[in-house]
Amino acid sequence: MRHVLVIVIFAAVLGGGCGPRPAPAPPAPPGGTRVVVDDLGRRVAVPASPRRIVCTSPELTEILFAVGAGSRVVGVVRGCDWPPAARRLPLVGDFSNVSLERVAALSPDLVLATGHEQDRMLEQLRPLGVPTAAFMARDIAGVRRNITTVGALVGAESNARGVVAAFDAALARVDAEVARVPAGRRPRVYLEISPEPLMTVAAGSFVHEEIRRAGGVNIGADLPRPYCRIDGEEVIARDPEVIILCHGATSPRALAARTGWRGISAVRAGRVYEANPDLVLRAGPRLAEGVAQLHALFYRRPGPARPKT
Amino acid sequence: MIRAEDLRFSWPAGPAVRGVSLAVARGEMVAVVGPNGAGKSTLLRLLSGYLKPAGGRVVLNGRDIAAYGRRDVARLVSFVPQYSDVNLPYTVAELVALARYPHLGPFRQPGPADRAAAARAMAWAEVAALADRPVSQLSGGEFQRAVLARALAAEPDLILLDEPTTHLDLSHEARMFELLSLLNRERGLMVIAVLHDLNFAAAYFPRVVLMARGEVVADGPPAAVFTPEVLSSVYGCPITVAAVGGRRFIFPAVVGGNRRVRK
Amino acid sequence: MRRKAITFTALGLILAGVVVAAALIGPGLSPSASLRTLGSAFSAAPAPADGWAIMAHRLTRLAAALCVGVALAMAGTSLQALLRNPLADPYILGIAAGGGFGAAVATALGLGGGAASFTAVNGLAFLGALVAVGAGLTVARAAGILSVHALLLAGVMVGAFFTSLILLVLAIVPARDQHAVFLWLMGDLGSPDITPLKVGFAAAAVGVCGFALVLFSRALDLVALGDEGAFHLGLGVERFKIFILVTASLATAAAVALAGPIGFVGIVVPHALRRIIGPRHLPLLFAAALGGAALVAMGDTLVKASADYFSLPIVPVGVFTALIGAPYFLVLLRWARS
Numbered sequence: 001m002r003h004v005l006v007i008v009i010f011a012a013v014l015g016g017g018c019g020p021r022p023a024p025a026p027p028a029p030p031g032g033t034r035v036v037v038d039d040l041g042r043r044v045a046v047p048a049s050p051r052r053i054v055c056t057s058p059e060l061t062e063i064l065f066a067v068g069a070g071s072r073v074v075g076v077v078r079g080c081d082w083p084p085a086a087r088r089l090p091l092v093g094d095f096s097n098v099s100l101e102r103v104a105a106l107s108p109d110l111v112l113a114t115g116h117e118q119d120r121m122l123e124q125l126r127p128l129g130v131p132t133a134a135f136m137a138r139d140i141a142g143v144r145r146n147i148t149t150v151g152a153l154v155g156a157e158s159n160a161r162g163v164v165a166a167f168d169a170a171l172a173r174v175d176a177e178v179a180r181v182p183a184g185r186r187p188r189v190y191l192e193i194s195p196e197p198l199m200t201v202a203a204g205s206f207v208h209e210e211i212r213r214a215g216g217v218n219i220g221a222d223l224p225r226p227y228c229r230i231d232g233e234e235v236i237a238r239d240p241e242v243i244i245l246c247h248g249a250t251s252p253r254a255l256a257a258r259t260g261w262r263g264i265s266a267v268r269a270g271r272v273y274e275a276n277p278d279l280v281l282r283a284g285p286r287l288a289e290g291v292a293q294l295h296a297l298f299y300r301r302p303g304p305a306r307p308k309t
Numbered sequence: 310m311i312r313a314e315d316l317r318f319s320w321p322a323g324p325a326v327r328g329v330s331l332a333v334a335r336g337e338m339v340a341v342v343g344p345n346g347a348g349k350s351t352l353l354r355l356l357s358g359y360l361k362p363a364g365g366r367v368v369l370n371g372r373d374i375a376a377y378g379r380r381d382v383a384r385l386v387s388f389v390p391q392y393s394d395v396n397l398p399y400t401v402a403e404l405v406a407l408a409r410y411p412h413l414g415p416f417r418q419p420g421p422a423d424r425a426a427a428a429r430a431m432a433w434a435e436v437a438a439l440a441d442r443p444v445s446q447l448s449g450g451e452f453q454r455a456v457l458a459r460a461l462a463a464e465p466d467l468i469l470l471d472e473p474t475t476h477l478d479l480s481h482e483a484r485m486f487e488l489l490s491l492l493n494r495e496r497g498l499m500v501i502a503v504l505h506d507l508n509f510a511a512a513y514f515p516r517v518v519l520m521a522r523g524e525v526v527a528d529g530p531p532a533a534v535f536t537p538e539v540l541s542s543v544y545g546c547p548i549t550v551a552a553v554g555g556r557r558f559i560f561p562a563v564v565g566g567n568r569r570v571r572k
Numbered sequence: 573m574r575r576k577a578i579t580f581t582a583l584g585l586i587l588a589g590v591v592v593a594a595a596l597i598g599p600g601l602s603p604s605a606s607l608r609t610l611g612s613a614f615s616a617a618p619a620p621a622d623g624w625a626i627m628a629h630r631l632t633r634l635a636a637a638l639c640v641g642v643a644l645a646m647a648g649t650s651l652q653a654l655l656r657n658p659l660a661d662p663y664i665l666g667i668a669a670g671g672g673f674g675a676a677v678a679t680a681l682g683l684g685g686g687a688a689s690f691t692a693v694n695g696l697a698f699l700g701a702l703v704a705v706g707a708g709l710t711v712a713r714a715a716g717i718l719s720v721h722a723l724l725l726a727g728v729m730v731g732a733f734f735t736s737l738i739l740l741v742l743a744i745v746p747a748r749d750q751h752a753v754f755l756w757l758m759g760d761l762g763s764p765d766i767t768p769l770k771v772g773f774a775a776a777a778v779g780v781c782g783f784a785l786v787l788f789s790r791a792l793d794l795v796a797l798g799d800e801g802a803f804h805l806g807l808g809v810e811r812f813k814i815f816i817l818v819t820a821s822l823a824t825a826a827a828v829a830l831a832g833p834i835g836f837v838g839i840v841v842p843h844a845l846r847r848i849i850g851p852r853h854l855p856l857l858f859a860a861a862l863g864g865a866a867l868v869a870m871g872d873t874l875v876k877a878s879a880d881y882f883s884l885p886i887v888p889v890g891v892f893t894a895l896i897g898a899p900y901f902l903v904l905l906r907w908a909r910s
């Protein structure tokens with residue numbers, strides 16, 4: 001009896017161990033295909049006019065909706081919360097881990113990704129046989145490029161141009177104001193993306209570029225990695241004049257209670273502000289709003305400074 | 310001084326002690342003997358208070374042992390187990406010093422009286438020369454003597470021993486029983502010892518209690534208890550009792566002739 | 573006797589050296605500037621700008637490191653005695669997992685960095701640790717007398733249970749929170765949310781527990797004789813086991829709540845020192861406290877130094893405590909044998 005049980009268990013394990021069989025390749029889409037080179041350097045044959053898109057990135061989702069292709073998005077991942085219409089779309093997982101079955105159930109003809117730490121996810125999707133293209137923006141110019149590229153992908157080139165124009169115009173308004181401020185009067189800024197562990201941005205990150213564009217001087221510019229842990233002592237020593245909290249986990253009041261932070265210029269002057277991480281930390285069309293928000297916070301008229309105790 | 314009243318105790322495997330009543334008075338030296346599984350070790354642990362009886366009670370100096378505080382019992386009664394496991398490398402001196410705990414409690418530090426008691430105990434058990442040796446480096450016999458020293462250092466009124474001579478060679482075995490007899494005579498130390506060796510029991514103990522299957526079968530001086538009839542029925546094989554030079558010797562009846570291997 | 577004297581002196585010197593190094597090393601203020609800042613407390617010379625703000629941060633961090641080191645080493649010592657296993661560590665009853673779960677929940681609910689002085693993460697971590705221990709004790713007692721065997725099994729079960737809960741939380745929170753929880757689990761003394769008040773609370777808890785352990789050090793010696801041996805020498809074994817468990821767990825929970833689970837200290841420090849000082853718990857507990865404090869403070873100073881001088885990213889403390897501790901242990905092993 002025991003032997004039978006062992007054999008049954010063995011068979012179940014073996015049987016269950018066989019993964020999903022690769023789906024048969026979907027029929028050639030109407031209108032034919034085009035070959036594009038995505039940001040991972042892969043040549044991908046995408047449909048000329050994709051109708052059913054699964055998008056695994058919040059920023060690319062925003063772009064799709066901004067260029068008017070929102071109705072063609074059939075599935076998103078967790079975190080794709082803008083515009084509000086995107087929240088009603090079916091979820092296929094989160095940005096690093098998607099469910100093959102859920103994606104397959106939506107019968108997509110194109111999957112979009114950023115390719116940033118998504119290797120595993122891209123591997124997971126391979127058996128589906130659906131074209132997957134990755135577009136990642138590492139800087140502000142890259143965001144503009146993404147808008148144009150994605151717009152072209154869905155055949156909404158003119159809409160995309162409009163979005164880019166609005167994006168550029170918003171940035172230009174900030175540039176004009178910043179140009180009026182002499183280089184020596186630009187505030188030192190500490191932008192915190194995580195409180196525990198303490199993390200900020202450095203050169204190489206598009207957020208760093210935003211800070212610069214918005215007229216600030218990032219105190220973490222020279223840190224070794226684009227998104228880097230920083231010691232509390234360093235923040236005190238570099239004495240920022242403005243502190244931007246970009247994570248929502250700490251209030252400005254709580255920040256002032258951190259050991260030794262009371263004497264930092266920004267804290268004494270009350271120039272500790274919370275910014276919207278969806279605008280600032282997302283490389284999508286609303287980044288221009290993020291830069292504008294940062295600019296407004298950097299140059300907000302500060303209250304009377306408390307004396308250094 | 311210590312009395313067992315109708316003690317009952319069962320292990321999960323089955324009853325071990327079934328209604329044992331026993332009284333041991335001051336100054337007595339008693340050996341508890343019997344075949345394996347007779348319940349001797351269990352009885353000893355019931356007497357020490359380590360096991361709680363399912364029925365009956367143990368009375369120590371007129372009070373139920375359960376009514377005593379832990380340390381109060383430890384000041385009166387010491388226990389020498391058959392297998393002792395000390396997994397930290399205490400030296401013999403440190404091990405023996407631990408025995409003063411019942412008198413000191415957790416907070417007081419040992420004083421001259423405690424050190425003297427420990428030194429005396431080590432001298433009696435002949436381990437004084439090993440005082441600074443870690444116990445992990447002792448032979449089985451040396452360790453057993455150190456454990457005896459530990460039990461004696463507590464200066465108890467009663468000492469319980471569970472097959473204390475398992476690892477001792479003949480001369481040390483004899484010396485241990487000599488020591489116990491000496492302490493019994495000169496300091497009134499009460500001794501209750503579980504022994505497997507009937508000859509030593511007969512030689513050194515004025516009173517033996519014979520147990521079988523959880524009950525006391527016989528209780529009295531060796532001459533009365535160690536008769537061929539009683540022993541044969543308890544041990545289930547023919548036993549010879551011979552007197553040689555005033556000493557009693559107990560032995561299975563025929564050496565080499567008791568069993569036949571089936572072909 | 574001489575060996576003990578040498579060891580205590582050595583430990584004291586090492587600890588003093590580490591404390592000085594920890595006060596002088598850090599990315600915000602050079603060693604000479606740090607020295608000047610400290611000196612300004614005694615002389616009329618002014619401190620460098622921001623000197624005292626940075627010093628406040630640094631000294632709080634040092635105090636936290638010492639507190640954690642003392643707690644883990646003393647807890648490890650007493651648990652090794654209780655569980656009769658010289659390789660037991662203070663997390664053996666699932667404390668790290670319980671604390672981690674508390675921290676994960678706090679992070680997931682966005683409670684980190686609260687306005688009150690006792691941050692939600694620390695508080696929930698502490699609670700989580702205590703719940704784990706309570707659960708373990710309850711389970712072990714239900715199995716009958718509080719045997720070492722039952723305790724170990726209960727600890728493994730509770731630890732596994734809370735670990736799976738941590739994984740559950742990790743699975744449902746966004747990536748940013750996952751990262752935070754993961755890094756908390758590796759231990760971190762550098763958070764500026766570690767305020768002097770929190771360190772004060774933790775130090776009070778650790779102080780009380782340490783004092784209790786030292787007070788009952790002779791009873792700890794007895795536990796080495798086994799349940800029966802200790803009983804026959806007058807120790808109320810069941811009650812004492814619970815007492816030691818609760819005390820050691822409280823100290824460990826305080827350390828975990830403050831800085832996350834820092835590994836290696838609780839096993840190696842007592843184990844190594846026992847080979848030199850001997851198994852008597854009165855001197856051993858003191859030596860372990862010194863050794864643990866030195867090890868954790870040394871590890872944390874290395875974290876700061878490596879980030880500052882070698883531009884390494886900030887490494888979790890546990891990495892350095894293991895990197896220092898392992899060779900330290902091997903050297904002691906060789907010396908102890910000679």
